[in-house]
Amino acid sequence: MTNTESEFEGIHLLKGNYAAAYAARAANVQVVTAFPITPQTLVVEKISELVDSGKMNCEFIRMESEHSVMTGLIGASIAGARTFTGTSGQGLLYMSEPVHWAAGTRLPIVMSIASRGIAPPWNIWADFSDVITQRDSGWLIQLTATHQEIYDSILMAYKISEDPDVMLPSMVAYGGFILSHTSKPVDMPPQAEIDAFLPQIPDQGWEHIFLDAERPMMHGALIMPGDFYQEFRMKIQLAQIRAKDKIKQVSKKFGEKFGRYYGNGLFEEYNSSDAEYIIINCGEIAKQMEIAVDSLRKEGYKVGMIRLRTYRPFPSSELVQAVKHAKIVGVVDRATAFGSPTGGPISTDVRAALQDDPNTRNLTVVPFINGIGGRDVLPEEQRGQFETLFHVLDKGTYPKTKDLMDKTYWTGTIDRRDS
Amino acid sequence: MSVAVQTKDIINVVIHGRGGQGAITASNLLCECAFRAGFKDVLDIPKIGAERRGAPIQGFVRLSRDKEIKLYSGVRNADYTLIFDYTLLDIPSVVKSLSGIILLNAPEFMNLDCIDPSFEVWIVDATGISVKNKLMISGFPILNTLILGAFAKMTGIYSLDIIKDVYKARFGKNWEKNFLSAKEAYESVKKVGRKI
C-alpha cells in the first residue's frame, strides 16, 4: 500500500500539515509565500523542501511577516496565478488587513489554517478562535475533521473559489497539533485525475482583474459614499450566498470522482435524520463525537450529530431543514466569541438561523464550548453534552453543573472545589 | 494476555520519553510499521508542547485493524506502555499512569519495585546496544529505532522485515545501522519474572 512508486499517490501516512502541503502540490499552485508560525510551519517547510528538490514546480517566496505573505499572494493572484499559503493564530491576526483585501479584490487564494488559541496567555493548540476573527472578511471558511479531509478540502477549495460566480478566497482550517502534527493514512488520487477535476487556470488572468501591460487597469481606488461602494459589498454577500450551491455541487462531483463524500459539502449528518436530540459540532471533535452517538443509540436514545464543514457561507436554510424534526438542539463550539449572546460563534449563528423559520423558531438551542486552547475533549464529556440535552428537555431547566456559566456550558472546566 | 490484546479492535500505546530520545519519531514509526503490517487505520498523537532536551514527554498511538479511528483525545488506558528511560519512573505522575504491558529500557539488573507487581514488564537494554553500536546523534544514544525492534518481539504486531522496509524508506543510507540495532533489541528483549 505504501509501496507505491510515487510519494504523492496512493495511501501514505501523513501529518495533517503534510496533507495540506501535498494537496497544494497536487493543485499545481504557482506561487506560495511563506512565513513560519507554530503549528502551521510544517506546511510551508514541506513545500520549500519539495520546491528545492525539484518535486514541485512553483515560485516559493520567503516573506518577512504574515502581512507580507498575504499581500504577496494578492499580487500573484492579481497576475492570474494559483496561490497558496498557510498560517495559524497570531499570524492570521497579523495578516488580517490584507485578508480582507483579498476577499474585496475577489481573488481565489486558498490558505490552510492550523488553528490555535489566541494569546495571551500564550497558546499554540487547537482552537478555532483564530479563524473566527476573520469570519466576516468575505473568505469561504471550511472546518475540517480528518487528515484526508484536509487534503480533499484544499483541492475542492480551488474549484469552488475559482468559480466565476464565486471568486472568493478560501480558508481550510484544522485543529493545531491534534490534526496538524498527528499522522493518519491519507489516500492521494493520481495526478491526472486531480488535473481533470480542477479548473484550468486562465492564461489571460481572471475575468475581472489581470496584470497585462497591453490592458492596463486601476483597481482599489477610493469610492465616495454616494457611488457604488455599498453595492460592491453587496456583491460579496451575493457571492457567499451563491457559493453554497457551488460547494454542494463540487462536493458531489468530488465524491463521484474520488469516492469520498463529506455530507452535502456544507455539513455532514450522523444519525440525525430521525434524531430527537441533535448536536451541531465541528472539527475533529465532531468526528470523535460519533463514538458518543453510537453508544447512546445502542442504549436506545434517538441522538444524532451534524458536523458543520462550511462555516462561511453559513448554511442557514439547510440547517433548518436538517434539524426541524428535532426536539432540542445543542451546538458545540471550539472557539470563543466574547460578548456574543452565547459566547460561542457557531451557537450564536445557529440560534439566528433557526429563528428564521417557523418550524424551528421554538427549538431550544443549548450552547456548549469545549476544547479551548487544545484542552483534551473526552468521549464521556461529549456523552455528557447529550445528557445535558436530555435533562433540559425533560425538566425544562438547565442543570447546574460546574460547567454552566450564564446559559452556556463550558465543558471540561477545571473546578476542583466542586468535585 | 498478549493474545487478548491482539484481538482487540483498537490497540492503544503510550510512549514516555525524554526530549531528544526520539519518542515522537517512535510513535510515527510505530504507526508506519503497523500500517504496513495491515492495520487499516493508525493514528499517532505526539503530545507536543515544550520539548526540550531531557524534559519528560509523551506520545500516543492508536492502531486499528478494521475500523476508522475516531478518538483523538490522549490515550489513558494503554494496552502497552513504552518507557524510554528508567529514570522516568522517578516521576510520580508517570508511575501513577502506568497501564497495560510495560516495555522498559533499562539495564538488566534494574530494581523494579516501583512498578506494581501486577504489571507484566519486559526489559531491553536499548541504551547499552545503542552505545555499543555507536548509534549516536550529537553524543546522544538513539533509542527509538531499537525500542521498536523490542516492541515487535513483545507484541508480534509487525515483523522484523517490516521494520527493515520502514527504515529503508525513512533513513536512507543509515537504515542498516538502525535495523541491525533494532534486530539486536528484538533478540535481547526479555519478559521479567515477577513475584505476585
Next chain:
Amino acid sequence: MGDWRNICKDKDTRPEVQQYESWKELPPIPICFPAHASDTGSWRTVRPVTNYEKCTKCGFCYLYCPEGTIHEGKDGYYHVEYDYCKGCGVCANECPVKCITMVLESDAQEEIMND
C-alpha cells in the same frame, strides 16, 4: 454600458462603473483605466500646457503625474488627458526644461475657442 466581461477583454476599454444603472450589472470589483476612477478633469482651475518646441521628450511629466493622466503619443511627445487631469501642477514643477506652464482654465478655454 455593456457586459463588463467583454469590455475587460478589449485593450482600449474598461467598465466605467459610474455609467452602470444597477449594481447587478457591475463587475465584481471596481476597475478602470488608470486615472479613470472619477471625473477629476472637472476639478481643474489651471491646466498644464506644453511648449513642444522646448520639450525634450524626457518623460518626467509622465513619470511624476500622480494620477497617470499623461501618456506618450505616437509622435513621441507626452500629452495630457484633460478629462482626468486635475491641474495639480506637479508636471510643470518637475519639468527639467520648464516647457510646461500652468494656464488659467478661463484663458485656456478662450484660446481653444479662438483656435
